[in-house]
Structure formats: C-alpha cells, structure tokens
Amino acid sequence: MIQVKDFTKKYAGFTAVKNINFEVKAGEIVGFLGPNGAGKSTTMKVLAGYLPPTEGSVKVAGFDVVKDSIEVRRRIGYMPENMPLYTDMRVEEYLRFRARLKGVASKKIKERVEEVKNRCSLKDVERKIIGTLSKGYRQRVGLADAMVHDPELLILDEPTIGLDPHQIRSVRDLIKDLGKHHTILLSTHILSEVEMTCNRVVIINRGKIEASDTVDNLTKLVRGGGAIKVEVQAMSSLAKDKLIALPDVDDVEILTDSEWTQIKVFPKNGADIRDTVYGLIRNEGWGLRHFNREGASLEDVFVELTQD
Ligand SMILES: Nc1ncnc2c1ncn2[C@@H]1O[C@H](COP(=O)(O)OP(=O)(O)OP(=O)(O)O)[C@@H](O)[C@H]1O
Ligand SMILES: [Mg+2]
16 A cells, blocks of 8 residues: 655755655554654655655555655545644534545535544534634544545554543544554554554654564564563572573573562563473472563663664
C-alpha cells in the first residue's frame, strides 16, 4: 500500500529525511515512531501529497504521490498534526463540505457524514461551531474528516495528542476497529498505544530509519529482552557464579541480597533460558518464590535506538 524508496526531503537546504526506505502492506497497522524532529510529519505530509519529495519515489497503492496525486488523494485519509479546520463552520456543515471537496457522490454524502459522526462520537456536537469545541472534539472532527471519503489508507499524525484518557481509549479502539478494513500509518509518542494497536513499527531518528519490525522482535533485540527475574533462597555470590556459567547466559545482576536473593538473568541475543535457569535452581535445591520472564518494553527499544 505504501512504498517509500530512497526518499529524501530537504527544506531550504536542511535535510529533514535522508534517503529512507520502507513499505506498508495492505491491512497493516504500522506505528511510525521517532523523537521530536525525527522526520515523521515530513514523511507523512509527502505521503499525503502535501509536499513533494526532494529525491526518491513515494508511492501509495502503486500511484506516485507527485505524478498521480489525484489517485493518491482519493485513496488516502490524512489527519495532519496541526489540523487546519475551518473554525467558523458547524461540525455537520464542515464534514459535508469536506466530503464534497473529496469527491464523494452527492447522494452518498449524507450517509458518509452520518457514518463518520457515529464512529467518532460527534453526534452530540454536530451543530456546534468548530471554533467553540474543546481540543479533543476538534481532534475527532479531524479524524472524521480523514475518514469521510472512505479511504483505503489512513495516515494519522499523532491522533491522540491532547486527548484525555477516556478519549485516548476511544480513539485507540476506533483505530483498532478501522484497522480491520483499512491500512493505517500512525505516528504517536504514546508507546503503550502502539503496543496495543500496531502490527509493526517503523522507528525513525534524525531522518533515518533505525528499525522496522514487529514489537515482539524488536524487544528481543535490546538488553533485557527475554531476561528472567528470579527470587531464590541461595547465597547471592554462589547463585551468581552458577548462573553465569550456564549456556546462553550473558549477564547476571543481583537486585536484592538478603535471606532471599532477587536476581535478573540476561540471555545472549534473545535466547530462551527459562529451562536451563529453572533446571539449575531445581538441581541446586534452592527455594524459589518468584520466576518471571521479563520482556524489554517498546520504550526500552525506542530509547536504545534513538539516543545519541
Ligand atoms: N517547513 C519547514 N521548514 C524548515 N524545516 C522544517 C519544516 N518543517 C519541518 N522542518 C524540520 O524538519 C525536521 C523534521 O521535522 P518533522 O516535523 O518531520 O518532525 P517530527 O518527527 O514530526 O517531530 P515531532 O515528534 O516533534 O512532531 C525538524 O528538524 C524540523 O525542524
Ligand atoms: Mg510531527
């Protein structure tokens, strides 16, 4: 659905995105992550046809964003980070206006506007002037706008920024639901949201792609991925020596040291060391009251891949 090849974007000489490549397949929900200024919004604007690429090729559903921009716009619903809403229009009026602008057939407009108002919980405010709405409701109008022509692909630039926890949850559920029938590229700084909604993440830093994989695979790569935390009744120095001697164990860290010792055991590159660690504890006859495999979080991955 999205193909980005050797794409570079420069602003008046400043290179915001440097020669990046990535793809999004039809049906995927992909999280687009990166620190402030990494180049997420820039890439999304180019995908949506709002800015031309400086170099490289950017395609949506096989159509070039520059040469076939009309075909691309028909298939894309874009929610920009700063929504340029017409603030003196009423919600209903605005959505109808946007539907018409996006080429929705006249007899379909009513039905489509009704559908997106329902989906984005806007029925209560349909007659309100957009300028008088709270930020969260404006976000929802922006989302409804992105969806009104029923596009195959949604490009959502921080759709939950500024929302309260209830609204974050409802937008997240909406995105999950939309993901059943749409392809979605979503940027956000809320990593738990990504863990809950996205099949895959693309991490960009200083205009370069650092990673593109499932959350599961990424968390295996960083230190702490597949680490095991145990609490055993054993002398800490002895436990450490025995554990570190096990195959596939990279490091052993003593967390607390009293009658019961809490230990974290790190595997070599994502190896599954549960059996060997448990086998050792049993053979040594140590008391055991906690045994847990701890995944690294997406936050660990993000920090490791994007720190300088
Ligand atoms: N119109 C512009 N003119 C000049 N530089 C720009 C322009 N827009 C963005 N930039 C620069 O390009 C870089 C990438 O910006 P971009 O908005 O794509 O980042 P982002 O990943 O979306 O960050 P954030 O998480 O803060 O939204 C930044 O260094 C930014 O200052
Ligand atoms: Mg941005």
